[in-house]
Amino acid sequence: MRYLDEYRDPEAAQAIAARIRRLVTRPWTVMEVCGGQTHTIMKSGLEDLLPPEITLVHGPGCPVCVTPLAQIDKAVAIASRPETILCSFGDMLRVPGSAGSLFDAKAEGADVRVVYSPLDALKLARANPSREIVFFAVGFETTAPPNAMAVWQAARDGARNFSILVAHVLVPPAIRAILGSPSCRVQGFLAPGHVCTVAGYEDYESIAVEFRVPIVVTGFEPLDILDGVRMAVAQLETGRAEVENQYSRVVRREGNAAARQRVDEVFEVSPRSWRGIGDIPNSGLRLRSAYREFDAEARFPYAAPEAEEPSECIAGLVLQGLKKPHECPAFGTLCTPEHPLGAPMVSSEGACAAFYRYARRQPAAAEHGEAVGR
């Protein structure tokens, strides 16, 4: 497949891995921010190719994982109203709220539908004028433009039965939060390529300078990630701390101007709660007052009750890169994808789920033999 196979080529991967081995002289800890990158690393067994000096830690870039429990409870409450159809991306349906997930609500009769685009939800609103269509708008900068476009089109068309439940978060404030923590051990970042496709990477330049940390905008294929690691390690080994763009076939410094403009027209920056952290200033998006009528929270007022948290879950430490998922005492025993204690075990973007799927019961490296060809 063109544009994919080139970035999964075994020989090219070995060549980059060899360059990393030649570069590295001491241990370095690098965080890949995006859950999609974590997924690629685990799915392709990429750590097998890296020298032991390099530790990859997995970042908070999983929108499902950081969506506050209260927002999920609100979504379940809205979905359970007889007049509503709640639309969402698939992953969100599995995350348990304090009284069940959207899937559970569906099993009890709520009309919950998986869509691939908020514009499909808007189509549903046009086709069902007697129903209230609510789109659960989660995600980072990447999903903000289509969500903004759906609201903009709804306003243009005068769609009165469409609204969105907003849980948008922004990446740079989260990176600042991680770097600002006294226990931070991350020395370099692979910045999320698709977020930067939309938002550009100017915001990361001040972070690199302020915290003296290399940041490499990185793609999602195995070779992208190896190359991103190589660029970060090259900076670390030579004492540089800059923003570099590995994903230049897609990302420009200024991002996508049209998309940013539409987002800026519909949304404004706001404080946001992140699951497990609490509030991070200026780390989210909310609808501007001109579009407030499309805000599901205003349309369906609901006060979420406080939720009990399981004491075993160390999801916060995992999201911050302080712990690996399998270092959690509940990992794979009390906490599994079927019985998740924390959101990172639920989402396919979540670090715990990636570890559970791809690395559980992994034999020691010495046991790895040729898979086939005996």
Place this chain on the structure above:
Amino acid sequence: MPGVSRRQPNTGKPLADSKEFTWTCPLPALTSDRILLAHGGGGKLMEQLLESVFYPAFSNPALNNRHDGAVMEVNGSRLAFTTDSYVVRPLEFPGGSIGDLAVYGTVNDLAMCGARPLFLSAGFILEEGLPVETLRRVVESMRAAAALAGVPLVTGDTKVVDKGKGDGIFINSAGVGIVETDLAIAPRSVQPGDAVIVSGDLGAHGVAVLSVREGLEFDAPVLSDAAPLWAPVKALLDAGIAVHCLRDLTRGGLASALNEIASARGVAVRIDESRVPVAEPVRGACEMLGLDPLYVACEGRFAAFVPDSEADAAVETLRRFDVCRLAERAGFVAENPAGTVLLRSRIGGNRVLDMLSGEQLPRIC
């Protein structure tokens, strides 16, 4: 957890003021006292349902073999018996319909026992308001499929339910076959050292169905791989291949089938991703939809476990059939780690190929 302090989420001071940066996770444990869609997905939840509800209730020697069909000795012959229900939406898709599946799914379950299919039954649950023309088309495709598989449909039943209580047509079919080998074709016969053969390219059926659901268009449409499999299986047996186990790759795909066998036999299965055939349009659709072809359903593909020394002959035999022309030796059975499927990725890393947990859903970004 020593050294980890906790506080309630979303109630603390802004992070910038917080001396102690602690991330905690506020989720309660998931419990489900209702049937979820994923209980029918062929993955872990389904396994839990079988373990907790069905096996305890119906336990007997034939059932406890946990094969695609039950094999029983009757008057000196070994009969194979299987049943399956079909609830696919849409009813018709590129390359087939629910009628094809109701025939092929059931005869293939028999073939996986090494059995020649003899007779089929079909039970139709029709929804009030279904156009008779649709039913005619489905029945015609069943007729053609049964003819191709060489098996008569000898008994049936029809029920109609209120509008809204069904989804057009549900079909249950059952099949009886006669085992034409002395081999014990079952997970328990799998041996460390066995070769694992995949009979063809994966995922076309699942993608054909999804392409209708999601409105995907391809330059050349992806057609379902639905097909009867007794002929290639019989050819393996006629060629004298000591087949240890066969499993059709339906719901849950190759990954689930291999996990079931690894777990039932207590062995490891090792697969090389670069040797698992997947057609280009299927790979492309899976990339777009965030699906892994190794988990996508097929309706005319199977995995065969045979002795390593007979693997080349088995692949050669299979490739003579159009439905198996892309057959490939894709891996082997090892002793450890027991109950696990390991995959060597395209770029040469190793990872676990786990059983599907819940519905396979599109990813967010």
